[in-house]
Amino acid sequence: MSEFWNETVKRLSPYIPGEQPQDRSYIKLNTNENPYPPSPHVFTTLIETISSKLRLYPDPNASLLKNALADYFHLQNNQVFVGNGSDEVLAFCFQAFFGQEGVLLFPDISYSFYRVYCSLFNIQYQEIPLNDAFEITVEDYNRKNSGIILPNPNAPTGKALKRNDIVKLLENNKHAVVVIDEAYVDFGAESAVELIDSYPNLLVVQTFSKSRSLAGLRCGFALGNKHLIEALERIKNSFNSYPLDHFALSGSVSALKDQTYFQHICKQIISTRQSTQNALQALGFRVIDSSANFLFVSHPQHEATYLYQALKEQGILVRHFNQPRISNFLRITIGTDNEMESLLTCLATLLKHKRA
Amino acid sequence: MSEFWNETVKRLSPYIPGEQPQDRSYIKLNTNENPYPPSPHVFTTLIETISSKLRLYPDPNASLLKNALADYFHLQNNQVFVGNGSDEVLAFCFQAFFGQEGVLLFPDISYSFYRVYCSLFNIQYQEIPLNDAFEITVEDYNRKNSGIILPNPNAPTGKALKRNDIVKLLENNKHAVVVIDEAYVDFGAESAVELIDSYPNLLVVQTFSKSRSLAGLRCGFALGNKHLIEALERIKNSFNSYPLDHFALSGSVSALKDQTYFQHICKQIISTRQSTQNALQALGFRVIDSSANFLFVSHPQHEATYLYQALKEQGILVRHFNQPRISNFLRITIGTDNEMESLLTCLATLLKHKRA
Numbered sequence: 155m156s157e158f159w160n161e162t163v164k165r166l167s168p169y170i171p172g173e174q175p176q177d178r179s180y181i182k183l184n185t186n187e188n189p190y191p192p193s194p195h196v197f198t199t200l201i202e203t204i205s206s207k208l209r210l211y212p213d214p215n216a217s218l219l220k221n222a223l224a225d226y227f228h229l230q231n232n233q234v235f236v237g238n239g240s241d242e243v244l245a246f247c248f249q250a251f252f253g254q255e256g257v258l259l260f261p262d263i264s265y266s267f268y269r270v271y272c273s274l275f276n277i278q279y280q281e282i283p284l285n286d287a288f289e290i291t292v293e294d295y296n297r298k299n300s301g302i303i304l305p306n307p308n309a310p311t312g313k314a315l316k317r318n319d320i321v322k323l324l325e326n327n328k329h330a331v332v333v334i335d336e337a338y339v340d341f342g343a344e345s346a347v348e349l350i351d352s353y354p355n356l357l358v359v360q361t362f363s364k365s366r367s368l369a370g371l372r373c374g375f376a377l378g379n380k381h382l383i384e385a386l387e388r389i390k391n392s393f394n395s396y397p398l399d400h401f402a403l404s405g406s407v408s409a410l411k412d413q414t415y416f417q418h419i420c421k422q423i424i425s426t427r428q429s430t431q432n433a434l435q436a437l438g439f440r441v442i443d444s445s446a447n448f449l450f451v452s453h454p455q456h457e458a459t460y461l462y463q464a465l466k467e468q469g470i471l472v473r474h475f476n477q478p479r480i481s482n483f484l485r486i487t488i489g490t491d492n493e494m495e496s497l498l499t500c501l502a503t504l505l506k507h508k509r510a
Numbered sequence: 511m512s513e514f515w516n517e518t519v520k521r522l523s524p525y526i527p528g529e530q531p532q533d534r535s536y537i538k539l540n541t542n543e544n545p546y547p548p549s550p551h552v553f554t555t556l557i558e559t560i561s562s563k564l565r566l567y568p569d570p571n572a573s574l575l576k577n578a579l580a581d582y583f584h585l586q587n588n589q590v591f592v593g594n595g596s597d598e599v600l601a602f603c604f605q606a607f608f609g610q611e612g613v614l615l616f617p618d619i620s621y622s623f624y625r626v627y628c629s630l631f632n633i634q635y636q637e638i639p640l641n642d643a644f645e646i647t648v649e650d651y652n653r654k655n656s657g658i659i660l661p662n663p664n665a666p667t668g669k670a671l672k673r674n675d676i677v678k679l680l681e682n683n684k685h686a687v688v689v690i691d692e693a694y695v696d697f698g699a700e701s702a703v704e705l706i707d708s709y710p711n712l713l714v715v716q717t718f719s720k721s722r723s724l725a726g727l728r729c730g731f732a733l734g735n736k737h738l739i740e741a742l743e744r745i746k747n748s749f750n751s752y753p754l755d756h757f758a759l760s761g762s763v764s765a766l767k768d769q770t771y772f773q774h775i776c777k778q779i780i781s782t783r784q785s786t787q788n789a790l791q792a793l794g795f796r797v798i799d800s801s802a803n804f805l806f807v808s809h810p811q812h813e814a815t816y817l818y819q820a821l822k823e824q825g826i827l828v829r830h831f832n833q834p835r836i837s838n839f840l841r842i843t844i845g846t847d848n849e850m851e852s853l854l855t856c857l858a859t860l861l862k863h864k865r866a
Contacts, residue, residue, distance in 0.1 A: 156737035158687050158711055163606045168747030171570050188565045200560045204553055208726040208761075209544045211719070214527050238594055241750045250519045274748040331514050355514055363567070370564040370756040381512030391524030392630040394597045400726040401757045405564075 162274065169270045172473050181496055183487040184471040186309075186338070186448050188367035190419045190490075193412035196368070196405050203404045212403055214395045222407045223375055227347050232380040235387065236406075238397035240337055240361035240374030243386070245271055246393075247303070247357060247376065250385040251331040253277040256300030261290055263480055265309050265335065284479075288442055288450075289313055292323040302327055305335040307343045310475060310485040312444025314343035324353045331382065333357045338446035340365035340420050341427070347377055354379040364447060365420055366409040373398060373406040423447050423488050430486075430494045437501055452483045456508060461501070468500050518630065525626045528829050537852055539843040540827040542665075542694070542804050544723035546775045546846075549768035552724070552761050559760045568759055570751045578763045579731055583703050588736040591743065592762075594753040596693055596717035596730030599742070601627055602749075603659070603713060603732065606741040607687040609633040612656030617646055619836055621665050621691065640835075644798055644806075645669055648679040658683055661691040663699045666831060666841040668800025670699035680709045687738065689713045694802035696721035696776050697783070703733055710735040720803060721776055722765040729754060729762040779803050779844050786842075786850045793857060808839045812864060817857070824856050 172185035220234045227234075237243040248271040252258045260268050262281035272279045282294045288311045295302055302323065307314040324332055334346045336358055346358050357378035363369040376386060390397065398406075409416070427449065431441045434451055442450040452458065462474040462484060473485040486497070528541035576590045583590075593599040604627040608614045616624050618637035628635045638650045644667045651658055658679065663670040680688055690702045692714055702714050713734035719725040732742060746753065754762075765772070783805065787797045790807055798806040808814065818830040818840060829841040844850070 156710075156735075156741065158607055158738060159741045160607055160610050162609070163741045163744050166744045166748045168744050169751060170747075171567070171751040174567055174569055176569070176573070182566070185567055187567065191563075191565055196564070197560055201557070204556045204560075206726070208548055208552070209546065209723040210538070211527070211530055211541055211543065211725040212728075213530055213532070217532070238750060238753055242753070245749050251514055251516060253518070254516050270748045274745070354512075367565040369567040369752075370562070372568075372752060372755040379512075382514060385512065385515045385519045388519050388522045388524050389630070391526075392522045392626045393601050394594060395525060395527040396725075396728060397594055397598070397753070399728040399755065399758055402755055 162276075166273055167270065169267045173471060175471070178469070181470045181489065181493050183489050183493065183497065184473040186364060186446070186487045187369050188364060188419065188423070188447070189488070189493060190367055190422070192367040192405070193409055193415040195412045196408045199404050199408035200401055203400050206400050208400060212396050212398060212400050216398055216403055219398070219403050219407050222410050223377070226410055227377055229350065229377060230380065233350065233377055233383055235376040235383045235390075236398060237374050237390065238402075239363060239372045240335070240359050241267065242397060243359050243374045243376050244333075244335065245274070246386050246389045247331075247333050247359070248272070248275050248277060250389045251333075251382070252301045254300045256298055258301045258303065259295055259297070259299045260303045261308060263288065263308070263311060263477075265305050266475070266477070268303060284311070290315055292319045295323055296326050299327065299330060301330045301332070303333040303335060305337060306346070307338045307341070307445040309338065309446065310448070310473070310480070310483070311442050311450045312338075312446040312448055313442060314445035317344040317346060317349070320346045321349065324349065324356055328353070328355060331355050331357060333359060336360045337364055341447045342424055342445035350378055354381065357382050362406050362409060365416065366406075367419070368405060368409055371402045371405050373402045426491050426494055427488045429491070430488060430498070433498050437498070437505060448485050448487045450483055450485050453505070456505060458482045458484050461504065464504050465497070465500060470497055470500055518632075522629050523626065525623045529827060531827070534825070537826045537845065537849050539845055539849065539853065540829040542720060542802070542843045543725050544720060544775065544779070544803065545844070545849060546723055546778070548723040548761070549765055549771040551768045552764045555760050555764035556757055559756050562756050564756060568752050568754060568756050572754055572759055575754070575759050575763050578766050579733070582766055583733055585706065585733060586736065589706065589733055589739055591732040591739045591746075592754060593730050593746065594758070595719060595728045596691070596715050597623060598753060599715050599730045599732050600689075600691065601630070602742050602745045603687075603689050603715070604628065604631050604633060606745045607689075607738070608657045610656045612654055614657045614659065615651055615653070615655045616659045617664060619644065619664070619667060619833075621661050622831070622833070624659060640667070646671055648675045651679055652682050655683065655686060657686045657688070659689040659691060661693065662702070663694045663697070663801040665694065665802065666804070666829070666836070666839070667798050667806045668694075668802040668804055669798060670801035673700040673702060673705070676702045677705065680705065680712055684709070684711060687711050687713060689715060692716045693720055697803045698780055698801035706734055710737065713738050718762050718765060721772065722762075723775070724761060724765055727758045727761050729758045782847050782850055783844045785847070786844060786854070789854050793854070793861060804841050804843045806839055806841050809861070812861060814838045814840050817860065820860050821853070821856060826853055826856055
């Protein structure tokens with residue numbers, strides 16, 4: 155700590171992202187990246203972008219990308235906001251909509267960055283416990299609040315809410331902004347986007363990092379009523395005029411346009427998830443039903459910390475959260491069939507070895 | 511305004527960046543971009559980056575870029591912070607160091623984003639007037655404050671402070687953070703970087719957008735005492751783990767390594783600035799001495815708003831600020847010799863025409 159830090163810096167406990175180790179080559183199943191490369195069209199576009207005028211600032215309004223997203227989701231341009239990954243978009247949401255009187259509500263087991271944003275922007279919050287099956291019960295959110303945020307599907311559980319449940323949540327909470335964080339929605343959950351025109355307080359956040367294989371390009375977006383979008387624009391334009399560079403802008407548009415490739419890789423990941431779930435259950439794991447590109451698993455006879463460490467030593471990275479209720483779980487990203495085969499072989503050996 | 515906006519959103523007057531018009535081709539002298547492309551090495555690097563794993567998150571710690579900057583400036587890695595353009599870096603500075611009791615000081619004529627950051631983070635500030643020659647007088651900052659920020663060279667005037675003046679400022683203000691915003695320093699001013707090891711409260715901010723011709727890639731950085739850098743890391747890691755994408759990371763490193771090209775284009779811009787200044791003075795303009803890649807000019811017989819509009823109609827964009835004390839000035843970015851020739855021809859015609 156330093157005498158020059160202000161109160162904000164002092165109170166922070168920053169988010170710790172999953173490891174991106176440079177020391178050796180790993181099978182990386184720890185940060186929910188897509189195992190498949192982006193659409194081939196993206197590469198063509200990025201090559202063209204290299205000869206664009208990199209000496210010039212990007213379009214501060216990201217018009218081409220907003221147009222493409224508006225077309226894709228059948229919305230107006232002024233219902234679309236874009237940012238540097240969905241993390242930046244989420245940060246702006248916390249800064250724009252929450253922190254008034256009352257508490258923000260989100261699940262106790264959820265994206266752990268939410269707590270960090272609350273600390274950064276000094277927002278009071280209350281965590282609503284998932285039930286014992288790790289499900290969100292929307293009725294639990296029928297209490298005084300200054301806003302609600304939840305991931306659908308939830309992370310790190312992978313459990314999804316039905317659209318009808320989101321409708322119930324919105325019907326009971328019309329007085330404050332409800333953010334549905336759909337980072338993983340394309341892997342099998344129902345999006346709330348079609349509810350936007352019915353609920354002026356609904357904001358849906360998505361990303362190009364997962365289903366579009368572009369974690370390395372940094373592009374996320376929010377969809378909602380134009381007044382909510384205007385609030386996000388006001389924050390963004392008071393913070394950084396151009397958070398998306400030429401490559402992020404052009405590459406995202408290109409990825410969005412290749413619907414065939416997108417559907418193909420999402421379908422493949424869902425199929426691999428199902429076969430991996432079956433195989434893990436056969437090994438004795440408890441596996442939470444997932445609508446995301448990861449599985450949340452626990453073994454009754456083997457500690458998660460042991461498995462995490464043993465897998466790492468074998469060159470396989472998964473994610474462990476040292477948090478109440480889930481400290482005996484591992485979150486395993488769905489990779490290629492080959493990668494999952496390696497994981498399963500390794501786990502089978504570890505379980506046998508430990509038992510022996 | 512919407513019922514869902516919080517107090518922060520309501521009080522904001524966002525920054526308005528210079529136009530990036532898409533309607534026609536302009537000679538763009540309005541946003542201080544570099545008229546020359548980035549180093550040829552950057553293009554080679556970016557082509558290689560396309561075949562990197564864009565599906566994976568970038569290094570959240572930006573280690574290679576920090577190493578390169580530390581080497582370049584003869585600092586330790588923990589004295590370097592990087593962000594999405596110097597605007598994001600500056601925003602984090604305001605969020606990390608200012609807003610305690612007392613007022614932040616900056617010049618009345620300066621980078622207008624400073625006022626916007628104060629509004630975003632609810633920071634009390636006081637603007638210290640430049641003298642009549644548009645100079646910063648460092649003694650004016652000998653007053654109670656909770657921090658100081660100033661650009662060197664200043665924008666939009668282009669006037670630079672000598673390093674000795676920065677030393678005086680630091681000697682008289684050891685109790686709070688002093689940020690020197692050196693976005694334009696490479697065009698002829700003295701950097702404060704060599705003072706970093708002597709003053710633990712000094713933070714120097716620079717960018718790849720101007721002298722490195724990479725406005726389109728979004729990379730800025732801060733250099734200072736490791737405790738100040740740690741504060742910025744804490745804020746950044748509570749906001750967005752990966753603000754720099756694969757291209758920004760690799761392209762910046764590559765640009766930094768081509769010192770020959772960098773020096774060549776800086777020298778060229780300084781030379782064009784001098785010849786443009788002479789020619790503008792011959793046309794009767796008052797031209798403030800500049801150490802930046804722009805000139806701040808005023809004509810005793812011709813209104814700045816008229817000249818701005820007339821130039822725009824002729825396809826030449828310059829910047830006009832509708833602000834007290836400088837509303838009759840234009841800020842003109844230094845382009846290529848050919849571009850400045852076009853500007854001067856156009857201005858000569860306008861002045862003659864108006865007089866006739």
